[in-house]
Amino acid sequence: MSAEHTRHLLVVGNGMVGQRFVDEFVAADVDGTWSVTVVGEEPRPAYDRVALSSWFDGRTELDLRLVSDRLLDGDRVDYRLGVRVEHLDTSDRVARLDDGAAISYDEVVIATGSSPFVPPIPGHDLRGTFVYRTLDDLEAIKHWAETNGRTSGIVIGGGLLGLEAANALRNLGLDVDVVEMAPYPMPQQLGEGGGRMLARWVASLGVRLHCGVTSDRFVADDDGAVRALRLADGRELPTDLVVFSAGVRPRDELARASGIEVGERGGIVVDDTLRTTHSNVWAIGEVALHRGRVYGLVAPGYEMARVVAQQLTGDDAIYEGSDLSTKLKLLGVDVACFGRANAHGDGVDEIVYHDPIGKIFRRLVLDEATGALIGGALVGDTSGYELLTAITLGRAVQPDDLPAYVLPSAVRPPDEGALPDAVQLCSCNAVSVGAIREAIGDGCAKLGDLKDTTGAGTSCGGCVPALTTLLRNELTAAGVEVSNALCEHFDHSRQQLFDLVRFHRYSTWAEVVANHGSGNGCEICRPTVASILASLSNGYILGGDQVTLQDTNDLHLANMQRDGTYSVVPRVPGGEITPDQLIALGQIAKDYDLYTKITGGQRIDLFGARLQDLPAIWQRVIDAGMESGHAYGKALRTVKSCVGSTWCRYGVQDSVGMAILLERRYRGLRSPHKVKMGVSGCTRECAEAQSKDVGVIATEQGWNLYVCGNGGRSPRHADLLASDLTDDELVRAIDRFLMFYIRTADRLQRTSSWFDELDGGLDHLRAVVFDDVLGIAGELEDDMRRHIDTYECEWKATLDDPERLAHFVEFVNAPDATTVPAKVEIRGQRVPA
Amino acid sequence: MSWTDVIAVDRLTVDRGVAALVDGDAVAVFRLGNDDIVAIDHVDPFTGVGVLARGLVGSVGDRDVVVSPLHKQRFDLRTGECLDDPTRSVRTWSVSVADGTVRVAPPTPQRESAA
Numbered sequence: 001m002s003a004e005h006t007r008h009l010l011v012v013g014n015g016m017v018g019q020r021f022v023d024e025f026v027a028a029d030v031d032g033t034w035s036v037t038v039v040g041e042e043p044r045p046a047y048d049r050v051a052l053s054s055w056f057d058g059r060t061e062l063d064l065r066l067v068s069d070r071l072l073d074g075d076r077v078d079y080r081l082g083v084r085v086e087h088l089d090t091s092d093r094v095a096r097l098d099d100g101a102a103i104s105y106d107e108v109v110i111a112t113g114s115s116p117f118v119p120p121i122p123g124h125d126l127r128g129t130f131v132y133r134t135l136d137d138l139e140a141i142k143h144w145a146e147t148n149g150r151t152s153g154i155v156i157g158g159g160l161l162g163l164e165a166a167n168a169l170r171n172l173g174l175d176v177d178v179v180e181m182a183p184y185p186m187p188q189q190l191g192e193g194g195g196r197m198l199a200r201w202v203a204s205l206g207v208r209l210h211c212g213v214t215s216d217r218f219v220a221d222d223d224g225a226v227r228a229l230r231l232a233d234g235r236e237l238p239t240d241l242v243v244f245s246a247g248v249r250p251r252d253e254l255a256r257a258s259g260i261e262v263g264e265r266g267g268i269v270v271d272d273t274l275r276t277t278h279s280n281v282w283a284i285g286e287v288a289l290h291r292g293r294v295y296g297l298v299a300p301g302y303e304m305a306r307v308v309a310q311q312l313t314g315d316d317a318i319y320e321g322s323d324l325s326t327k328l329k330l331l332g333v334d335v336a337c338f339g340r341a342n343a344h345g346d347g348v349d350e351i352v353y354h355d356p357i358g359k360i361f362r363r364l365v366l367d368e369a370t371g372a373l374i375g376g377a378l379v380g381d382t383s384g385y386e387l388l389t390a391i392t393l394g395r396a397v398q399p400d401d402l403p404a405y406v407l408p409s410a411v412r413p414p415d416e417g418a419l420p421d422a423v424q425l426c427s428c429n430a431v432s433v434g435a436i437r438e439a440i441g442d443g444c445a446k447l448g449d450l451k452d453t454t455g456a457g458t459s460c461g462g463c464v465p466a467l468t469t470l471l472r473n474e475l476t477a478a479g480v481e482v483s484n485a486l487c488e489h490f491d492h493s494r495q496q497l498f499d500l501v502r503f504h505r506y507s508t509w510a511e512v513v514a515n516h517g518s519g520n521g522c523e524i525c526r527p528t529v530a531s532i533l534a535s536l537s538n539g540y541i542l543g544g545d546q547v548t549l550q551d552t553n554d555l556h557l558a559n560m561q562r563d564g565t566y567s568v569v570p571r572v573p574g575g576e577i578t579p580d581q582l583i584a585l586g587q588i589a590k591d592y593d594l595y596t597k598i599t600g601g602q603r604i605d606l607f608g609a610r611l612q613d614l615p616a617i618w619q620r621v622i623d624a625g626m627e628s629g630h631a632y633g634k635a636l637r638t639v640k641s642c643v644g645s646t647w648c649r650y651g652v653q654d655s656v657g658m659a660i661l662l663e664r665r666y667r668g669l670r671s672p673h674k675v676k677m678g679v680s681g682c683t684r685e686c687a688e689a690q691s692k693d694v695g696v697i698a699t700e701q702g703w704n705l706y707v708c709g710n711g712g713r714s715p716r717h718a719d720l721l722a723s724d725l726t727d728d729e730l731v732r733a734i735d736r737f738l739m740f741y742i743r744t745a746d747r748l749q750r751t752s753s754w755f756d757e758l759d760g761g762l763d764h765l766r767a768v769v770f771d772d773v774l775g776i777a778g779e780l781e782d783d784m785r786r787h788i789d790t791y792e793c794e795w796k797a798t799l800d801d802p803e804r805l806a807h808f809v810e811f812v813n814a815p816d817a818t819t820v821p822a823k824v825e826i827r828g829q830r831v832p833a
Numbered sequence: 834m835s836w837t838d839v840i841a842v843d844r845l846t847v848d849r850g851v852a853a854l855v856d857g858d859a860v861a862v863f864r865l866g867n868d869d870i871v872a873i874d875h876v877d878p879f880t881g882v883g884v885l886a887r888g889l890v891g892s893v894g895d896r897d898v899v900v901s902p903l904h905k906q907r908f909d910l911r912t913g914e915c916l917d918d919p920t921r922s923v924r925t926w927s928v929s930v931a932d933g934t935v936r937v938a939p940p941t942p943q944r945e946s947a948a
Contacts, residue, residue: 488893520848520866522891523900523907548848552887552902560902564882807851810883812840814854819883 005035009312010095010105012085012254014040016049017285017301018111019066024309026076034312036077037103039095041112042134043082045072050298053168055138058697058704058720064135088258090278107280109308110255110268114248114286114296119156123218128226129242132165141243145172150240152177154229158185158202158209160330162245166207167331169243176207177237179229183212189326190335191342193354194377197361201333201380204359210237218242250287250294263289272318274308282308291321299326299427306430325389326427327382332763336382339375339392340365348374353406355380360408364388373398383409386433386466390423419470426456426463433470440474447471448756464761486747487524489517494528494672494747501532509533509545527551528747531634534670535742536783539790540797541633541670542804553632556808557794558614561607563821563832566614568594568606569631570621571667574641574659574679575602584624588617595829601638601676603629608830610818615808618795627793630668634748636675639663640688644681644698653698655681658727662696665731666738668791672745672754675738690718693751694734699723703730707737707765710752719755719762722770732781736769739780836929836936845870845935850886850899855937860926861886862935863910865897871910872926872937877901879921 009025011018022038040046045067055064071077080097087096088108095103116131118124130141144150153169155162158180169176178185184195185202202209214232221227228238250267254260261269261277267289274282274290285301286294295301300322310317325338349366360380367374373391378384384405390396396419399405419425421434431454444450447468451457457464484493492500497516506512512529513521521529530549534541541554553559558566570585585604589596592613594606609617621627631637639662642648644655659679669675678689679696688711689695695706701724709718722733745754758765767773798804811817822833839853845864852875853860859875863886875883880903888899893916898907907916908923915921927938 489891519894520890520892520897522893522898523889523905526889526891545847547846548890551889552884555887560884560887562880562882562903564884564903806844810852811854811859812844812851813838817854819859821882 005032007034007106008104009034009036010085010103010108011036011038011111012095012108013111013113013251013285013287014038014042014046014067014079014081015111015113015285016046016066016298017113017305018109019046020302021109021111021284021305021309022071022077024306025312026071028309028313028315032076037105038077038079039083039085039097039103040079040081041084042136044135045079045081047135049133052132052135052138053164053171055135056142056168056171058706058723061135063717085254086257088254088260088278088281090258090260090281093280105280107282107312110276110281110283110287111285111301111305112251112254112287114250114294116244117247117249118244119215119246121156121215121217123220123226124244126218126220126226126242127224128240129218129244131244132161132168138168141168141241142172144241145169145174151175152239153241153243154179154237154239155243155245156215157245157247158182158211159245159247160186160189160328162243163202163330165243165245166202169241170205170207170331174241177229177239178202178207178209179213179215179231179237180209180211181214185209185211186335187342189337189341190377190379191344191363193352193363194335194337194341194361194379197354197356197359197379198330198333198335200356200359202331205331205333207331248286248296250289252287255283255287263292263294267294272320273311274304274319284308290319293321295322295324297322297324297326300324302430323389323393325385325392327378327385334378334380334382336378336385337376338385338389339373341375341377343375351403351406353408355408358408362406362408364402364406373402381408381410383465386423386425386463387419390420395422396420425466425470426454429455429458431456436467436470437474440471441478445471445475446757448753451756465759468759486528487522489513489519489521489525492516494532495744497528498532498535498743501529502536507533507537507539507544509549521549523551524747527554527634530554531670531672531747535787537790540792541794542798556611556614557618557628557632557798558609559632561832563608564819565607565821565832566609566611567631568609568614568617568621569599569603569629570626571629571663572603572626572638573663573667574639574656576641576656576660577604578625581624581626584620588620592617593830595831599631599638602640603638605631608823608832610810612809612815612818615799615805619799622793622796622799628668628795630794633668634671634673636663636666636669636671636677639666639677639679640692641679642681642684642686644679648681650684651681651698652700653681653703655679655687655696655698658696658698658703658730659687661727662694662731662734665788666734668794669738669742669787671738671742673748673750675751691715692718694737696730702726705730705733708751708755710750714752716752721762721766733769735784736777736780737765739783740765740768740776743780836931836938839935839937842870842930842933842935848890850888850890852883852886853937855926856939858939859883860937861899862928862937863890863899865890865910869897870928870930870935871897872928873899873908873910873913874923874926876923877903877906878915878923879904879906879918885923 047064084098085095086098116133152175155166155178158178166176166178216230216232218226219228228236230236252262252268255262255268268283270283270288284304307317307319327336343365347368349368351364353362362378365375391398419433423433425433439453457467485491526549594608597605599605639659641655641659645651676692677694678687678692680687680689681698691709691711695718697704703725704723705721706718707721710716823830824833837855850861850863860872861875862872884902888902897910900907913923913925929936
């Protein structure tokens, strides 16, 4: 397709900003006027550096990747990775690469970012010292930390990135010291009150923070590896590992080598169009020096990327600097600052909330003369951040009760004030309140839809609480009754019905509908109540009036196919099956003319069974030592496994054994939707556990537990809930997780969409499962215990009940009559015509 | 009118259906909560497959309905109308009970041929 391109664009650097620029540019260059080449120094395509630490939580390079496969594999953009541009000949417009290649360009955009600054402390280059910037850095840190008995680490620098690195080391199981020259962390952003409150948080999380001290030198052991840090005050901190996080320096060497002007302290000088001193050369992101300022955050870089993309594709745009307001989580602590966060002294007033017990500090800075809000810092509770920032920027009217906003959300009266449209709610994806309002107006009434439509809350997730509140307020304001009603017969949500049934210990549909519903039910509420009754009592699902509640598949304990016949799926726990059982299934299929297929869940599906043949077929399945697979139910389906340490050279745990244990434990468990699980015996992940509702991956130390993954129509990668669990810890965590989901999810809501709408996200889920913040862990475990103790195979129960068996007949008044669906033969088996 | 015996009343479960053969036609017979017994075609007009007797029984407003187990269309058990598609319907059959046995007869006037 290159023939139609008339101009060539070169992008130097493939970091977050460089890639965002490519995305913006390709989208804007609709006519394909330009061909594009990207040169990146790292061997891998751009990845999310903001979320770098999550690599330690099990996110892979692929999860973090920011370049779509379409771009990477297509011919729209030529990616040249693992090479560097060494020189720009700006008069001939040729770039020279370190592999000897030369690339001609019409325009070049430099987005080379920055590199960590390593202070020249003697011993800074000993073995065991690292920076924290790239995936290679992280791999090196992990490898070093996990080698022979290393137990402690030091981070030099207590800023944003330093605390992030401290958290990563802590997650690697190291004892962590942080050394910061300033008297408290983040003095510029948080000021003294906020910085000291953050220090309290850091200490409470088990990280030792040494502030107001300087480093003298590093001490080596006999092998030349770092052993300790000597401080200027004479103290010595023993350590096995050091990470430098003492700021960054712009990667402006290409500009220097090419005669392009750089600032005194580094950074490529750009004007408001983001052009450098040389024509056809632009600079964006952390390498750009704009109005004397270098920005070390990603959001300003994204703004610059958009501005340059617009100019190159023919739109006028200029960059006038970015607001540095920011909200983030540091070691799990909410921290935010906006405007002149740290303004002090003459001409400035302040309103301060200081709670050392809850470890909350909130400071609002006012102009003394006018009383106008000009900035603030929030630690431990960042509620109100969006509105306060908007007021500071002049995008929202300052409310008369501004002083109330200094209070944390728990004690502040509910926020009735509406955010103005101009306020940016999601800074990762630049989504304004106005855009979100519009989406809600267009019919997005659920958080998940809203995220899909607007993109808000889909990157770091920090704005999801604000998004939820906005959605609720908007719907209420629009007079839309936020109805949780299940259907016309019940005003309740599934969760409310579940709680009612649990509290009143109902065991029949008649009780539930008489006390809480109206009419005679429908295809929505009847199966919902059936599922709740089954989850709570585990009685026979065709007993009593429950038989009138079951959807077709549950009614005959088989899956109805399009020709009215059924499929039969016996349980094959963990995918392990004996040759005799295989032979038995084969013989049954032959005798009843059943089409056979291996399912995605490692079992065997037998299709085309007539209603009246189901009992006889199941009798033979049970005689062969198998039982119901609940393929017909909203229930646990399968626990897929790889072969694990039993056979595999790489397996580190018995994944088949664990899969069978889990499948037997949760078999028959009725839930809001089907539940799938997987267990992999090592990190190669052959069981694809991270696409399951519950995924378990073996580690050397135990099991990593992933939750809320999904395949199917809306694939979702599972999130790591906990690492290195013992067998018992794993089972207890899954017990609680499943029962919490069963209790709180909507009807037909898989764990992935349930998770998307869960207030508080992963942190909240962890707190419920492991810290029991809701105080219900005991109940959840009891409910699961009851299920396990009373489980019985539904098909066995049916075969033992002559009355039930009478229902497995096609025509009640003509037991021998049968309809014969038309069939055709394909590939040696018979299927519906 | 010629009646065909289908099943003993006390073998019918309230709010569930059974299928029966009446003069070679498949008929779905339901017992409702007020002990009314109703009958409609067993064959789902959307798919041509005999499954309606296996559908869930419920109500829409004050109309008693059965829901097709294949694609969830709702049919009025007393009129045969499809609530989700007015162009489709099923026939209703006459029902009587004699000596504790449910009997079904073809609808009168004589049924039109189903498409």
